[in-house]
Amino acid sequence: MTRKHSFAFLILLGILWTAPAWAQEADLVLTKETVPPDRNSMLSGGLISYRVEVTNQGPDAATDVELTDDIIDIFVSMEASEGASCQETPLGIGFGRQVTCTWAGPTGVGETRTLEFTARSFSSTPCNAFLVSDRAQASSATLDPNNGNNRQTGVMGGMVAAIQTENFTQAGWETMVMADSPSVEAGDQLTYTINLANLGPSDAEVTVAHRLPAGWTVDSIDVLGDLFDPGELCTGLGTEVATCTFFTQSPFSTPALPVPDTIEVVANVPPLVIPRDVEAETTIESENCLADMGDTLVRTVTAQLGPFDLHFAQFGGGDGFTSDIVLTNPSSFNSAAGVLRFFGPNGQPLAIEFLDDTDVGPVTSHEFVLPPHGGLRLRSDPDGPFAIGSASLNASAEVGGVIRFRIPNVGIAGVPGSTPIESAIVPVRQQDGVRTGLAIRNLRSDGNSLITLSLRGFDGVEVAGGAGAEALQANARLSLFIDELFPSAELTDFEGVVVLESNAPLAATGLELGDDPGEFTTLPVTPLQILLFEEK
Numbered sequence: 001m002t003r004k005h006s007f008a009f010l011i012l013l014g015i016l017w018t019a020p021a022w023a024q025e026a027d028l029v030l031t032k033e034t035v036p037p038d039r040n041s042m043l044s045g046g047l048i049s050y051r052v053e054v055t056n057q058g059p060d061a062a063t064d065v066e067l068t069d070d071i072i073d074i075f076v077s078m079e080a081s082e083g084a085s086c087q088e089t090p091l092g093i094g095f096g097r098q099v100t101c102t103w104a105g106p107t108g109v110g111e112t113r114t115l116e117f118t119a120r121s122f123s124s125t126p127c128n129a130f131l132v133s134d135r136a137q138a139s140s141a142t143l144d145p146n147n148g149n150n151r152q153t154g155v156m157g158g159m160v161a162a163i164q165t166e167n168f169t170q171a172g173w174e175t176m177v178m179a180d181s182p183s184v185e186a187g188d189q190l191t192y193t194i195n196l197a198n199l200g201p202s203d204a205e206v207t208v209a210h211r212l213p214a215g216w217t218v219d220s221i222d223v224l225g226d227l228f229d230p231g232e233l234c235t236g237l238g239t240e241v242a243t244c245t246f247f248t249q250s251p252f253s254t255p256a257l258p259v260p261d262t263i264e265v266v267a268n269v270p271p272l273v274i275p276r277d278v279e280a281e282t283t284i285e286s287e288n289c290l291a292d293m294g295d296t297l298v299r300t301v302t303a304q305l306g307p308f309d310l311h312f313a314q315f316g317g318g319d320g321f322t323s324d325i326v327l328t329n330p331s332s333f334n335s336a337a338g339v340l341r342f343f344g345p346n347g348q349p350l351a352i353e354f355l356d357d358t359d360v361g362p363v364t365s366h367e368f369v370l371p372p373h374g375g376l377r378l379r380s381d382p383d384g385p386f387a388i389g390s391a392s393l394n395a396s397a398e399v400g401g402v403i404r405f406r407i408p409n410v411g412i413a414g415v416p417g418s419t420p421i422e423s424a425i426v427p428v429r430q431q432d433g434v435r436t437g438l439a440i441r442n443l444r445s446d447g448n449s450l451i452t453l454s455l456r457g458f459d460g461v462e463v464a465g466g467a468g469a470e471a472l473q474a475n476a477r478l479s480l481f482i483d484e485l486f487p488s489a490e491l492t493d494f495e496g497v498v499v500l501e502s503n504a505p506l507a508a509t510g511l512e513l514g515d516d517p518g519e520f521t522t523l524p525v526t527p528l529q530i531l532l533f534e535e536k
Contacts, residue, residue, distance in 0.1 A: 026062035026107075026142040028150040029055050035116065043290075044169045045123030045201030045252040047076065051116045054138035054150065058109035062140035065107045067115055070135040072096040074120040074252075081114040107140070123250035124203045127168055127289040170290040171250065172199035177210075177282050185307055186337075186396040187271040189219060194263040194282055200250035204286040207245045210265050213278035217268045218242045224262040234263075248286075308338075308395045310417035311507035312403050313477060314439035315342065316388035317352060317380025320408045325378045325391065328400040329370035336370045338395030340378070345389060347442070347475030353384030370399060382406075390441040390477045390507070393417065405511075411520035413511065420505035423528040428455075428482050429495040433515035436523065438498065439479040441507045442472035449504035455486045457496045465489035499528070 034040070035049040042048045052069050056062045075097040080086050086101040103113050137151040144150060174197040184190040194210060212218065221234040221242045234244040242265045267280075315323050329336045342364055344350040349364035362384070368376055380387075393401060401417035420443050428436035442449040448471055455466030465488030470478055482498065483491050500508065510523030 024060040027057040044125040045250045061106040064141045076118040169202035169288040171204040198248040211281040219266040310393040312391040313441040313507040313509040315391040318384040319386035322406040324404040328375040336397040350389040353381035355381040418507040423501040426510040437481045439509040441477040443505040454499045
């Protein structure tokens with residue numbers, strides 16, 4: 001070989017050595033999709049999962065495949081396919097993470113490496129198209145002949161489509177409305193406390209409207225914990241509706257900020273009220289782009305009670321029997337408002353038929369307003385079904401009250417209303433065809449009462465068989481003759497007294513009934529005088 005031919009051979013050998021025909025290539029293809037793949041929307045503050053995959057489409061194996069993804073949401077969890085070595089680093093802004101995973105060694109043709117992420121979107125994100133992942137890229141130590149299909153760098157960059165999900169906002173609510181007292185008197189004030197919890201997932205600007213009972217007015221409103229002037233958030237002073245608008249955070253809000261979640265509304269009760277159960281109504285609205293979960297209409301019931309009570313231990317009507325309730329207002333200047341309630345023997349509400357100009361029957365209660373020096377008469381219907389029980393009156397001011405009993409072929413007797421007592425003495429007799437009966441009502445609406453009874457002669461000594469006891473459930477009454485109360489006592493030609501004592505307030509009536517017409521009268525029920533003294 002000549003010197004010239006030897007030199008050409010060496011050049012050719014150098015070319016073949018520096019650019020071998022057996023150089024390795026691996027086309028990595030990146031794909032991204034939500035889990036499940038057809039998910040195209042999400043809620044602010046909600047969770048979303050998505051999958052990033054890289055597949056080697058050859059023609060050769062790819063060595064040391066690396067997959068990187070930037071999570072700009074709040075990172076929750078990640079799973080990588082087998083063999084991965086992963087690390088996370090903060091992105092430096094917000095709460096995102098950059099996740100990089102490497103699969104050492106070869107990844108064969110057609111083999112796929114996978115990352116699956118779960119992230120939570122920011123609860124304050126408004127309704128719009130929202131990019132889940134901003135950047136993803138795959139690479140390996142092997143030459144890639146087409147880099148355009150193995151990276152995605154934002155909405156406009158790269159050849160792999162970015163995952164975008166339409167973002168919506170929605171919040172659920174837990175609301176509690178409380179009053180500082182179960183009852184309130186005319187002319188007083190009542191404070192309502194509204195506790196509002198945003199259950200998420202989204203933050204929300206919320207409007208809370210608290211509607212008071214008719215005739216009540218808002219004295220003050222305060223959003224507790226708010227950093228701003230409550231006057232800028234709330235309106236409605238002097239009206240029946242307090243309205244507050246403020247920002248509420250989801251439990252998933254990051255970072256947490258001090259926000260109001262409690263509203264206090266002080267209400268003025270008008271000076272003239274009808275005692276009854278009344279309702280305050282709370283409604284919640286927000287500007288979320290989906291209907292909120294659990295938007296609620298919350299009601300709180302407050303017993304609006306007056307300071308004056310009067311009770312009638314015996315009341316009824318029907319089957320020829322009639323009761324007239326007559327009420328009077330002794331005030332020269334002020335009206336008196338109130339309510340009458342009727343109870344059956346076991347304390348349950350009792351429906352009574354009324355007639356003529358009263359035009360109120362059958363009812364279990366009756367509201368009234370008495371003008372100064374005015375009055376009212378309610379008459380039970382003697383032709384209605386027979387109903388027997390008791391009645392209670394609650395009023396905004398003192399009123400006078402009496403019941404007139406009318407029994408056909410017997411007579412009429414009047415019984416004044418009774419204020420609550422716990423012990424009393426009643427004259428009784430059983431002689432010459434005349435019997436005495438007692439009607440006793442437990443005035444407790446929340447518990448039983450135990451009543452002890454003692455039958456005594458006029459000498460004050462308890463007679464044989466003259467001890468008794470009766471238990472009454474809430475609002476219940478008994479009506480018995482003395483021979484039924486004391487079945488073991490000798491009551492032939494008897495005159496004396498019954499002493500009764502109770503562990504709870506009660507009302508009592510004594511009635512005397514004879515065999516002849518006109519022998520029908522009421523007997524005084526006199527509270528006992530309890531003297532307290534010290535022994536010397």
